[in-house]
Amino acid sequence: xxxxxxxxxxxxxxxxxMRGNDxxxxxxxxxxxxxxxxxxxxxxLLHMGVYSIKSLDDILNPLVNWIPTQFYLGNYxxxxxxxxxxxxLLETLYVTVLPSIAQTxxxxxxxxxxxxxxxxxxxxxxxxxxxxxxxxxxxxLIPRYIFFNELNILGSLNAFMLPAxxxxxxxSAIFILIFYQFFRMMPKSLEEAAQIDGAGHLRIFFTIAxxxxxxxxxxxxxxxxVWYWNExxxxxxxxxxELTTLPLQLQKFVASYKKMFPAGMEGTAxxxxxxxxxxxxxxxxxxxxxxxxxxxxxxxxxVDRTGITGE
Numbered sequence: 001x002x003x004x005x006x007x008x009x010x011x012x013x014x015x016x017x018m019r020g021n022d023x024x025x026x027x028x029x030x031x032x033x034x035x036x037x038x039x040x041x042x043x044x045l046l047h048m049g050v051y052s053i054k055s056l057d058d059i060l061n062p063l064v065n066w067i068p069t070q071f072y073l074g075n076y077x078x079x080x081x082x083x084x085x086x087x088x089l090l091e092t093l094y095v096t097v098l099p100s101i102a103q104t105x106x107x108x109x110x111x112x113x114x115x116x117x118x119x120x121x122x123x124x125x126x127x128x129x130x131x132x133x134x135x136x137x138x139x140x141l142i143p144r145y146i147f148f149n150e151l152n153i154l155g156s157l158n159a160f161m162l163p164a165x166x167x168x169x170x171x172s173a174i175f176i177l178i179f180y181q182f183f184r185m186m187p188k189s190l191e192e193a194a195q196i197d198g199a200g201h202l203r204i205f206f207t208i209a210x211x212x213x214x215x216x217x218x219x220x221x222x223x224x225x226v227w228y229w230n231e232x233x234x235x236x237x238x239x240x241x242e243l244t245t246l247p248l249q250l251q252k253f254v255a256s257y258k259k260m261f262p263a264g265m266e267g268t269a270x271x272x273x274x275x276x277x278x279x280x281x282x283x284x285x286x287x288x289x290x291x292x293x294x295x296x297x298x299x300x301x302x303v304d305r306t307g308i309t310g311e
Contacts, residue, residue, distance in 0.1 A: 109205075
């Protein structure tokens with residue numbers, strides 16, 4: 001009887017684990033769940049990647065599914081022509097990086113002011129900041145468009161820069177709240193020690209607050225960069241034909257392809273296929289994927305460190 005009980009305990013420990021150690025059955029369930037969730041997110045990228053290197057014959061062949069018969073790069077060549085990739089990429093970086101930097105800097109200043117100072121009307125100002133996130137941007141689109149038209153900044157980067165430097169950029173309220181919460185957790189003893197040494201508020205902000213807020217800065221900049229990159233609704237209205245981005249080019253990909261390769265020419269309009277479309281889509285998101293792979297370490301560390309509590 002004692003042996004049976006010992007075997008039962010060993011089997012339970014091996015399968016379910018004991019004293020905080022996960023057993024193999026629990027690990028299998030956890031890893032299976034993570035793999036399943038990961039596959040849901042990775043499947044679209046895998047689908048785009050595979051179809052973007054398929055030739056027209058492979059796409060039409062029902063026997064060719066995930067492994068093409070040849071590594072075909074003609075889809076990327078046509079997609080590159082249609083998107084005008086490298087010039088448009090530089091233009092996209094121009095209209096995303098600069099507003100993202102301005103938005104992050106302004107959000108840091110506003111978040112620091114709300115977190116470390118007490119002044120009359122602070123609560124009202126805080127409510128107004130939240131209102132900018134709650135109110136849909138479509139509600140203020142027409143008045144803002146008329147205002148920008150009167151300022152004669154439509155068709156230029158200033159249509160993005162002016163809201164960014166005034167704390168009204170795309171989802172600026174989220175970044176202000178991130179910095180507000182982060183600066184609230186900053187130990188008061190550091191600020192008091194700096195004041196004893198004769199440091200003013202401006203010096204404390206640049207020499208103490210900003211170096212401590214690097215995780216929040218990384219998170220805010222990356223989110224801002226991605227949101228400005230993917231913004232097509234406001235960009236198409238504000239920029240018109242003066243500026244363009246890769247997502248905007250992707251929206252009119254089929255029309256541009258038919259115009260560039262009319263019927264009767266090699267690569268006719270009737271030959272546009274899923275492979276060319278997937279190549280164009282992958283090219284449009286490729287810079288974001290590269291940015292993610294380069295910055296994922298700092299991004300994860302930033303998310304983790306923003307949860308550290310202060311005094």
